[in-house]
Each structure stands twice: as C-alpha cells, then as structure tokens.
Amino acid sequence: MAVDPARDVIAFGERLLALLDQGSFVATYKYAVLVGLMDLCLEKADRHGVAPDSVTTRQLAEKVIELYWPQTAEFRGRTLKQNSGRQARILSGIIAFREALPDPSVPLQRARREAPARFERLARDVEWTLILMPLPRLQVVGGHTVSLVYEIGWDVSIERSRREVREQQRTGRGSFDNQIRFLPSVGDHLVKLNGLLRPLIHRAWTAMVAQLNDLDESRLERFLFGVDRVQLAAVRPGLTDLQHGRCFYCQSRVLRDAEVDHFIPWARYPDNGIENLVVADKRCNAAKRDFLAAAPHVGNWRRRNESRLTALAELAREAEWERHPEDTLGVARSLYLRLPAVTRLWCGGTEFANADPARLREILG
Ligand SMILES: [Zn+2]
Numbered sequence: 001m002a003v004d005p006a007r008d009v010i011a012f013g014e015r016l017l018a019l020l021d022q023g024s025f026v027a028t029y030k031y032a033v034l035v036g037l038m039d040l041c042l043e044k045a046d047r048h049g050v051a052p053d054s055v056t057t058r059q060l061a062e063k064v065i066e067l068y069w070p071q072t073a074e075f076r077g078r079t080l081k082q083n084s085g086r087q088a089r090i091l092s093g094i095i096a097f098r099e100a101l102p103d104p105s106v107p108l109q110r111a112r113r114e115a116p117a118r119f120e121r122l123a124r125d126v127e128w129t130l131i132l133m134p135l136p137r138l139q140v141v142g143g144h145t146v147s148l149v150y151e152i153g154w155d156v157s158i159e160r161s162r163r164e165v166r167e168q169q170r171t172g173r174g175s176f177d178n179q180i181r182f183l184p185s186v187g188d189h190l191v192k193l194n195g196l197l198r199p200l201i202h203r204a205w206t207a208m209v210a211q212l213n214d215l216d217e218s219r220l221e222r223f224l225f226g227v228d229r230v231q232l233a234a235v236r237p238g239l240t241d242l243q244h245g246r247c248f249y250c251q252s253r254v255l256r257d258a259e260v261d262h263f264i265p266w267a268r269y270p271d272n273g274i275e276n277l278v279v280a281d282k283r284c285n286a287a288k289r290d291f292l293a294a295a296p297h298v299g300n301w302r303r304r305n306e307s308r309l310t311a312l313a314e315l316a317r318e319a320e321w322e323r324h325p326e327d328t329l330g331v332a333r334s335l336y337l338r339l340p341a342v343t344r345l346w347c348g349g350t351e352f353a354n355a356d357p358a359r360l361r362e363i364l365g
Pocket residue numbers: 247248249250251252280281283284285
C-alpha cells in the first residue's frame with residue numbers, strides 16, 4: 001500500500017510534539033536540540049534543496065550555542081535559569097565565556113573572533129554535554145527509546161568514554177562516531193514542518209523558562225489556560241466514596257493523599273466535566289502527569305462512567321459541577337482512536353505500554 005506523503009509528514013509532526021510533551025526533562029535542552037537539528041537541516045540542504053542525511057555533534061554544539069547566545073544576555077537585570085535546579089551546564093558555560101569578554105554584550109560572531117581559543121573550549125564542552133545528556137535521552141519515553149528523529153552510535157553509558165570523545169574532538173579521528181543520523185525522510189519532514197513546528201517549540205520553550213523563573217508570563221498562562229486546583233476539592237470526597245476510598249489507578253487506599261486527576265489530561269484537552277475526574281493517590285497522580293493512560297485504565301474509566309452514571313449526575317448536581325458525558329466520551333474517542341500503535345501509554349509508576357488500537361476501539365466504540 002502506498003503511503004500518503006501528506007499523512008506521513010503529519011503523523012511525524014504529531015509524534016514529535018508528543019515526544020516534546022512526554023520526555024522528562026529538567027532543562028530546556030530538548031527544545032534547543034530540536035530547533036538546532038531543524039536549523040541544520042535547512043542550512044545544510046544541498047543545491048537541490050535536499051536535507052542532509054546526518055549532521056555532527058560538533059555542528060549541533062555550535063548551533064545550540066547560537067540559539068542560547070541571545071538568551072544568556074540579561075533580562076530585566078538578571079540571567080534566566082533554564083533548569084529546575086542549578087543553572088543548566090550549557091548555559092553557565094556560555095555565561096562564563098561571555099563574562100570574560102571585554103564587552104559581554106557583543107554578538108556571537110565577534111565574540112568568537114575575539115576569543116577563538118576560549119570559544120573552542122566552550123564548543124567542545126557544549127558538544128560533550130549534548131553527547132552525554134539530551135542526545136541519548138531525548139527520544140526516551142517511559143524507559144524506552146523511540147527512534148523517531150535520529151539514530152546515534154552511543155547511549156547514556158558514553159559517560160565512561162570521555163577520553164575517546166576528547167580524542168575525536170582533538171584529532172577528528174578515533175573510535176567515537178560523532179554522526180547524528182536522521183531516520184529516512186526526517187530531514188525532509190523537518191524542513192516541511194518548520195513553519196508549524198518552530199512557533200510551537202518556541203511557545204513551549206518560553207512557557208518553561210517563564211515557569212522556571214516565576215515570570216508573569218507563566219502566571220498569565222496559568223490564569224488563561226490553567227486548571228483551578230482549589231475548586232476541585234469540592235468534588236474530591238464524593239469521587240473518593242464512588243471509588244470506595246481507593247486510588248483509581250493502583251487500587252491502594254487513599255487516605256489524606258487523595259488527589260483529583262483529569263483522566264484525559266488537562267494539557268491534552270481541558271475537560272473539567274465530572275466524568276473526566278477520578279481520584280488518585282499522590283504517587284499515581286505524580287507519575288501520570290500529562291500522559292494518556294493505557295487501555296486497561298480506559299476500560300475501567302468507561303465502565304465507571306456507565307455503571308455510576310446516576311451517582312455521578314447526583315454528585316455534579318450537589319456540587320453544582322459541570323457535566324457533559326457525551327462530550328467527554330467524544331474527546332476520549334478523538335484522542336485515543338487515532339493514536340498510532342507505537343504511542344506509549346501510561347500503565348502505572350514508570351511503566352508504559354504501546355497503544356493497542358483494536359482493544360481501544362472495543363472499549364470506546
Ligand atoms: Zn495509585
């Protein structure tokens with residue numbers, strides 16, 4: 001069967017966005033790496049406009065420095081954090097390089113000219129950080145590597161091979177293979193989707209920086225699009241009773257740690273209807289985050305909504321809570337019934353399973 005190229009490129013875009021959602025990252029590196037790879041695909045196109053099959057870690061390192069350069073200038077009198085703990089290593093490296101310049105506010109091209117030896121050290125250090133951290137981790141979802149964008153010849157155990165990487169950096173030879181190889185047609189997809197993906201990635205990147213630095217933008221976004229956690233307390237006791245005091249996902253007893261969870265994650269579709277709410281213990285709620293739950297949970301959820309229809313209606317009436325069971329089911333169908341089979345769905349804790357389209361059709365049909 002011929003693959004419809006339009007569908008193919010859209011499927012790729014959706015999976016890439018899912019990867020951005022799901023990868024657990026404490027720094028903004030995943031954004032920098034993806035935008036960097038996209039830029040390189042555009043810049044290194046051959047004379048027929050065909051994107052390259054691979055780029056080197058060094059090329060990516062220079063690109064990433066370029067992306068972070070304006071971001072390491074002062075914003076309202078301070079440098080912004082791009083990591084949840086200490087400043088991200090790549091950024092602190094760039095900031096230190098900048099601060100040692102006679103004029104830290106110069107453009108990158110001039111800084112490179114003024115301090116070539118120090119820039120070389122910075123580039124090698126950034127390259128090493130990319131090799132070590134985001135490159136082998138970017139495509140890991142729920143403990144598994146999902147090769148969607150590229151393949152590389154190493155994994156996280158590269159940490160022990162710093163010497164080989166140094167050797168390659170110094171001589172351009174040696175046992176370390178510095179190629180980031182794009183999967184078939186990925187370079188082409190990235191070029192085609194550039195206009196759509198870039199603003200989305202910029203938006204997500206901005207939101208993360210705003211949140212890490214507690215800027216007004218993040219408060220504004222929470223205000224405009226966030227969920228009102230305080231309000232949810234009103235339906236918690238009723239929902240807990242409905243589940244016989246047990247966590248919806250792991251069935252363990254919830255005592256004071258009961259939390260109301262949006263079964264269809266708020267980040268996917270903001271549905272506050274009572275049918276979309278379940279009670280989970282702290283552990284499960286924290287582990288589920290913005291993931292879609294796996295088929296067995298979907299089955300339990302559908303069953304609960306059917307068998308406790310009257311009780312849910314009653315609860316909504318008492319709490320003056322919103323309720324639109326048909327719409328809620330419609331959203332679940334829209335999201336679940338078009339998932340590619342390779343999508344990783346959350347089972348519990350750190351466990352994930354591939355989506356099972358046949359099973360999901362049966363449950364939600
Ligand atoms: Zn639980």
